[in-house]
Amino acid sequence: MSLALVALALAASVLAILAVAMGYVLGWANRKFHVAVDPHVELLQAALPGANCGGCGYIGCSEYAAALAEGNTTVGLCAPGGGSCAQKLADILGVEVQESCPYRAVVHCSAHTHQRLQRAGYEGERTCVSANLVAGVQGCTYGCLGLGDCARACQYAAARIVDGLSTIDYDRCVGCGACSRTCPRNIITLVPFKAERMMVVACSNQDTAADVRAVCEVGCIGCKACVRVAPELISMDGALPAINYDHYNPEEAEALESVLEKCPRKRYLFVGKPTPEDLAAVEHEELPEAVTADFKTTVDDTEWRG
């Protein structure tokens, strides 16, 4: 037979045999090495938003789904998913949703640039993590640097730098905790929001009164007035008061109001969704019309992976 014919037949048959062999081996391996994946996990993962934001304390949605399947975590931890997602998870697992309040980010500093004293002219890299390495960049060694690491880290554009201070937009914040992880000074914590607006300690300076007054016009001087007013709610953590949110009861407003008047530096703030009065205050300002990107390519928003 001619060389061409035999070559053709041999080539085709070698490839076909290889395909069959590999198909068989892979099929066998697929069955043999089949990892017993709990069917629930896929269903749970489908119900989760899949943002892998870490708000539930697990590395990603798949981790949270696996933990849910094993049943050693509660249903409502998914901050971005919110109530609807919690309900879906509960249906899959057949448990009822216990009421768990959403966690939101809170910045424990409220001094704007003009209120911070002894600020050095910092010309380095415009990121908090770099500025934090420089010793005398700012009088207060605890407070917010205002260079926007948290704003960059937030997937939901909830954290913004307003006049040098990181402020959280509670309409957008889902409590994923990305900002609290990136802040080099660790002054952003996640607080369980039992009500629309919660009272928080808006300072994290642990120094004595004299040092605080030297570096900040509004910092908490640790005078313990608040602890005397509401001992079971507030306790001193070093030189700084800390609210115990388990005992925090949003209904009994008068106790909270009394703490507010007693505090000489007014460092107890109510943070949360804007109240009707706030909205009325900004009624007359017209909003900048949203500029839509004129020429978008699929490449622009893909995270570059080389």
Added chain:
Amino acid sequence: MDKEGPTALERFINGVLPENPIYRQLLGMCPTLAVTNAMKPAVTMAAATAFVLICSNIMVSLIRRLLKPHLRILVFTLTIATFVTIADRFLAAYVYDMSKQLGPYVPLIIVNCLIISRAEICASKQGLAVATADGIGMSLGFGLGLASIATVRELLGSGTWFGIHVLPAGWPNWGIMALPPGAFVTLGLLLAVVEWGTRRRAATGIWRTVRMLWSWRHSPASSSSS
């Protein structure tokens, strides 16, 4: 395929400049660095990649309905490997010295991320016309990228362009340009230049022409069926 999916013309324009495989998507880096020490090998590689990319896009979009999800990658690789072997044998037969100079980089087109990603993103989902247009556009963009890097490296490296002496004889040839470090640095700087160019997007005229094409495609009068 749903009607408002990308039309053939849009995929073609996208492939050449806005989503240029080398400068914007950073795909197919291995051949880009390896063969661009002179124009002739770069153009040959671009032609070979074009042939493989277009044929594999056509083939994949033909059999896209039969594909099983978990065997998808295996089928793509087999198809691409076949067309690469055909291209390699064709080069060895008709352009032997170029095939010797390109050496192992012609078979390496098989694992060129550009071709597999186009097969995955576009060809296995779109119709024949869109897939072919995308193939042509992407290979044109890839060729453009290769040619630009090869021009810089050959001019600085040996003062020639396609072998013709362009720079004056007094030009000291930068031997480094033909060597690996030259390749890395040239590509890095060119990426920076393109990045800087696209940043000043509104000003440069080129984007106005592309936007005009883009708006022309949107207007109903001209929406030809893809």
Added chain:
Amino acid sequence: MKEERNKGGYIGQAWLVILLALLYGGGLAGVQTALSGRIQQNKKAETYEVIPDLVAGADASRTEELAIRGENGKDSRAYKVFSSDGSHIGWVLPAGGSGFADRIDLLIGLDPEVSTITGLYVLDQKETPGLGDNITTAGFRDRFRNAPTSQPLAVVKADPSRDNEIRALSGATISSESVAAIVNNALANCRGPLQGLTAQAGPERQRLVEPAR
């Protein structure tokens, strides 16, 4: 039920892969038979074009390819070169070895008695551009012409005093030494067998053998 379909079906599932494998295997074999003739031609032509330059007065089309067993037990190819009137006028010996950066492949032209080198050609090299790759220039290759093969070639920086010394390329000493080393190895390995073949062919004119198609 998922288990069932999977067990019986994993070859069934892969029917598309097998079908494509058959199709592509056939296609490639077809392409191979169509183009292999031309590729063989190119490979052979690459060596045959150079033979007239290596052995003066050679007629490339009459060259005959032989397989000889070298002293180190490894057999390699050798080309018996005939002039246009059919008389045996020399040998061409392919040789290869490690150069400065990567492998270097050479063709060495020798006279029938394998006593002097009549020419040298560099087939393939990846030496440093601008320095090492000057070994392909005629200037360097001609330095090997008429060098004796009795004792190994030595590479010297200054002007060669004895006839088996070759002047090195400025700035590419290691490349020059590598080329000389490759030539020495090839000659030491194949000089005996080649001389044997010439002697065995003997004085009468070598009958002309149709060169391998």
Added chain:
Amino acid sequence: METLTGLILIFISAALINNFVLHYFVGICPFLGVSRRVDTAFGMGCAVTFVISISTMLNWMFTSFILRPGAPLPAWVWRTAGGNPQTQLDLSVLSYIIYIFVIASSVQFVEMYVRKFSPPLYKSFGVFLPLITTNCAILFASLEVLKHMQDPANLWSLPQALTLALGGGIGFTLAISLMAGIREELDLCDVPRPLRGAGIALIVAGIMAMAFMGFTGVEKGVETALTSLLR
């Protein structure tokens, strides 16, 4: 003795002198993409070394029995088919398709195996495995082996092919880990706007390639040293 020096030479040349990434430009996509942090880079390097060894071993077997000119299988088939012994039937045209087929299947097999038997290992570098099928370094190693199997006189044995694969893999891990270390420092530096991301990574890779170029020519020195040492 001679084969030992040969193996050491192949290893050193694949790992340092002709480094897969910095000399032959293969495996650049993961080299630029995954080298953000040293631990992920090292994980990627180990995954590549592991897969490159397995696939090169399998591909060596296919090459030596089917693909090389004058391989036993086509010769036997050609004899039984009664073809004249003058011409030779060789299947080298199938080499690319068989190599990539073996690589894709072995990556899938390794992924299933690692997922079943060592979940922690799978958690650390399992995510890289699908990325490896489109990695040029794996195929390049098999192509190098094929290049050395063309001349029936001096064929490469399995140890030699395996050493090349291991050397290449370790060279790749070395280059990608060095790159990751440098790029972690780069995050705190003030890189000009257009150079951010790929631009600066390539320039740093260029400087690293220049450093690795210092190794060319070391092979001859090592060769002479080893031969004199072992004599």
